[in-house]
Amino acid sequence: MTAEPIERAITELSRLPGIGRRTAQRLVFFLMSRREEEVAALASALLDLKHKVRECAVCFNFAEGERCEICSDERRDSSVVCVVEQPSDIVTIERTGEFRGRYHVLGGALSPIDGVEPDDLHVEELLARIEREGIDEVVVATNATTAGEATALFLAEELHRRFPALRVTRLATGLPAGSDLEYADEITVSRALRGRHAL
Amino acid sequence: MTAEPIERAITELSRLPGIGRRTAQRLVFFLMSRREEEVAALASALLDLKHKVRECAVCFNFAEGERCEICSDERRDSSVVCVVEQPSDIVTIERTGEFRGRYHVLGGALSPIDGVEPDDLHVEELLARIEREGIDEVVVATNATTAGEATALFLAEELHRRFPALRVTRLATGLPAGSDLEYADEITVSRALRGRHAL
Numbered sequence: 001m002t003a004e005p006i007e008r009a010i011t012e013l014s015r016l017p018g019i020g021r022r023t024a025q026r027l028v029f030f031l032m033s034r035r036e037e038e039v040a041a042l043a044s045a046l047l048d049l050k051h052k053v054r055e056c057a058v059c060f061n062f063a064e065g066e067r068c069e070i071c072s073d074e075r076r077d078s079s080v081v082c083v084v085e086q087p088s089d090i091v092t093i094e095r096t097g098e099f100r101g102r103y104h105v106l107g108g109a110l111s112p113i114d115g116v117e118p119d120d121l122h123v124e125e126l127l128a129r130i131e132r133e134g135i136d137e138v139v140v141a142t143n144a145t146t147a148g149e150a151t152a153l154f155l156a157e158e159l160h161r162r163f164p165a166l167r168v169t170r171l172a173t174g175l176p177a178g179s180d181l182e183y184a185d186e187i188t189v190s191r192a193l194r195g196r197h198a199l
Numbered sequence: 200m201t202a203e204p205i206e207r208a209i210t211e212l213s214r215l216p217g218i219g220r221r222t223a224q225r226l227v228f229f230l231m232s233r234r235e236e237e238v239a240a241l242a243s244a245l246l247d248l249k250h251k252v253r254e255c256a257v258c259f260n261f262a263e264g265e266r267c268e269i270c271s272d273e274r275r276d277s278s279v280v281c282v283v284e285q286p287s288d289i290v291t292i293e294r295t296g297e298f299r300g301r302y303h304v305l306g307g308a309l310s311p312i313d314g315v316e317p318d319d320l321h322v323e324e325l326l327a328r329i330e331r332e333g334i335d336e337v338v339v340a341t342n343a344t345t346a347g348e349a350t351a352l353f354l355a356e357e358l359h360r361r362f363p364a365l366r367v368t369r370l371a372t373g374l375p376a377g378s379d380l381e382y383a384d385e386i387t388v389s390r391a392l393r394g395r396h397a398l
Binding site: 025052053 | 201202203204205207208210211212214215216217218222224225226227228229230231235237238239240241242243244245246247248249250251252261262263267268285286287289290
């Protein structure tokens with residue numbers, strides 16, 4: 001019904017998360033209406049993701065050189081390290097502008113069912129960094145999911161055992177800002193209660 | 200804050216219609232998690248849109264060779280031609296499975312304000328086709344917008360003047376299937392009234 005290259009571009013775009021066939025089709029017809037340079041710029045930007053981006057040798061964030069932007073930034077506070085599951089979590093935390101320390105990407109969360117054990121995550125590298133870099137505090141910012149919480153507990157135990165003087169903290173759980181109590185689930189509310197603070 | 204190639208891919212993806220920065224970021228992190236071959240397949244599919252697709256020499260639909268799939272299909276009824284604004288409209292009509300004729304893409308709709316005159320559309324080529332191909336009916340399927348309606352009126356006049364025996368039809372306007380009368384605008388309802396048929 002339509003030219004094969006169009007069909008193929010629609011199929012390829014539909015593989016992306018949240019992009020159905022209709023959206024993919026709309027994108028393809030949009031790209032057909034653009035100049036070749038614009039489409040080439042998009043295609044080369046996508047290819048460069050795999051060709052030019054690698055893992056930071058220190059924290060496993062995405063990096064263009066050997067070290068990521070944050071590990072190369074001398075102004076960052078190297079005494080605090082925030083442990084996250086994925087590099088995308090760094091973007092989320094950076095967006096707040098609240099954190100001036102460094103990061104460590106685990107590369108996932110513990111999940112025995114999926115076969116993810118401590119050895120599959122960058123845990124050893126975190127322990128080595130703490131030993132080497134004179135870190136005072138580790139902020140555990142894994143997700144508030146079952147796997148993320150299990151990982152946080154595991155890390156806290158391991159860190160306390162190995163570095164008794166180290167401060168280990170966890171992101172607060174509670175009501176999301178702007179949310180109605182009425183729509184909050186029981187676990188969120190019970191954690192918000194337990195984490196209540198004086199006014 | 201993040202590697203330059205990641206930033207650039209996010210920027211390029213955000214240029215696409217309906218894709219904001221957050222969505223672009225999600226797509227980029229998804230692509231980072233895929234194998235290089237998968238990203239390369241997407242990038243090359245996008246490039247091929249501009250390298251391998253051209254305009255059909257007959258109807259101006261997108262085509263891989265000289266003629267599009269529909270113009271090359273001998274089983275299509277060549278006595279009926281459906282006139283549309285854009286190649287994407289062909290996909291919409293084909294999806295119904297109701298039309299077995301051929302198409303003609305105008306490449307837009309008349310809009311004096313935007314400087315789109317009959318000479319800017321593939322109107323001459325349509326007239327030449329009617330003369331050459333022995334077409335019995337032209338279905339005008341331009342959009343039900345001001346520009347689309349103006350184009351339909353212009354085409355009807357021109358076609359009647361040049362080919363008095365030709366049947367010229369227009370897609371019906373009326374209530375969209377599954378819609379509530381309560382939410383229909385006045386123009387749609389008045390056209391639905393005028394276009395009423397016996398039950």
